[in-house]
Amino acid sequence: MPPGHVRRHDEVSPVTIAAVRAEDRKQTIADATHELLLEADAVPDPRHQACIDEVVLLNAPVARSIASRYRSKGVDSDDLEQVAYLGLVKAANGYRVDASTAFLSYAVPTIRGELKRYFRDCAWTIRPPRRVQEMQGNIAAAEPELIQRLGHVPTDEETAAALGTDPAEVAEAASVRGCFSTLSLDAPGAPEGGTSLIETVANAEDGYDLVEDVHTLTPAVANLGDRDKRILQLRFCNGFTQEEIGQELGVSQMQVSRLLRGILDRLRGELAGGVPKNA
Template sequence: MADEQASPPAPRPRRARSGGDPYDNIGPLLTELAALDAADPHREAVRQQVIERCLPLADNIARKFSGRGENFDDLLQIARVGMVQAVDRFDPSFGASFLSFAVPTIMGEVRRHFRDHTWALRVPRRLKEIQQTIGPTTEALAQRLGRMPKAREIAEEIDADLTEVTQAFIARNAYQTSPIDPAPGSGDDGAAASVLDTLGSDEPNYRTVEDYLAVKPLIAALPEQQRQVLIMRFFKSMSQAQIAEQLGCSQMNVSRILSKTLNTLREQALRD
């Protein structure tokens, strides 16, 4: 996912069989379109002709962004929206070629779609913009330094704060998420395990630990004899007869001490 929004190279329009640029002869149509009044009924026909001639350009740019987790038909639609915007905004009087204006306009529209609509979680726009530059910046620095660059070097190269670059690296995890439940039909042999399959099961001893932590201060507050009997019975696994022999009392007395101590601990634990 590291380069999902790295800037692809500008597409090269297919050449006409004569060897010329197929968009060279679109200039007269664009000049005619610019000269027509918005209320002129002929203007829409000329506009549609220009748009149809430029559809291959939008399709070519959409293909440049395919394979990055987005449906190609959606990318095609976004690229064509950008192409229509380029046709409507182009001003032949500036002297620039249509391609030099249309290509960055269309690519910018597709990039904005990736930036604003393809993140699984909400990420600040500033981090999205930094994340877009990390891929190409990393490649350029790796070639220049002969090794993978550090985050600090990337931050210096793009004139950003180190904290922002670090957060942008972390934010990349929010670009796409995996469903917890397995996808339908994913039970076939060789299929990748779902997130649910990788999760651990409940640990039954956790409850024991919680109970122990709850009664630990209560045990510490017991009278000395009660605490000794409890420890010998449940922590040293001594029988009541063994405890009675060690304390020099009857087994019946040990039984009463245990019963009284356990009832006291239960009442205090439930009350707390």
């Protein structure tokens, strides 16, 4: 109010007018919704379905508002709104006009439930336990109101107090937010662009596997006798067939097969942590 200005008795605050008009509009929509639901209950199709469709159109802003609370969770806004509309349609078709509650008192929990089910069943790239999924949905629904009331992003303790749960459960659920979406490998690998993310990922190197295999096998092979080591060398280093090994050692091919099988069984046993009884 300007300095020196005295408000007359007939002046009304613009904020008060806006609030009253918003409340009047909500009541008008609520009344129209109730009348349409009463009519839908009393008439057959196609008028019945037309009334239900009008109820959905009248209350669509409510569905969009609820869906907006779940944004920034890795799911496309259009998808969230479609799920919210589905919940609204279910509410419009499932509401009983003889119920003691208003339509929105039934529709809002129905829409929220549909969104939570979507996050639980469809939106996870990596699926954590169901209790964690449901807690994450509760946090997502409560967080906007807490931010508005507290003036800052709520801590785990503040969120837990609002939800009536333990801060550790809130922290666990908050840690899985990244599970809703993953980065595309075609995304830029650096802020300035130029390369894609996949170009920054190291290629698999077969040499590491070979080094690991050698270091794993060396102690086990060291425990073999000279003949067994010779058989392994001829078979796996020189590429000899069993017949050629037999000729080299002066034994039959069947004996080579039996010896080779025994050697490999012993190596497997040692690598598994114990020597087999028949070694």
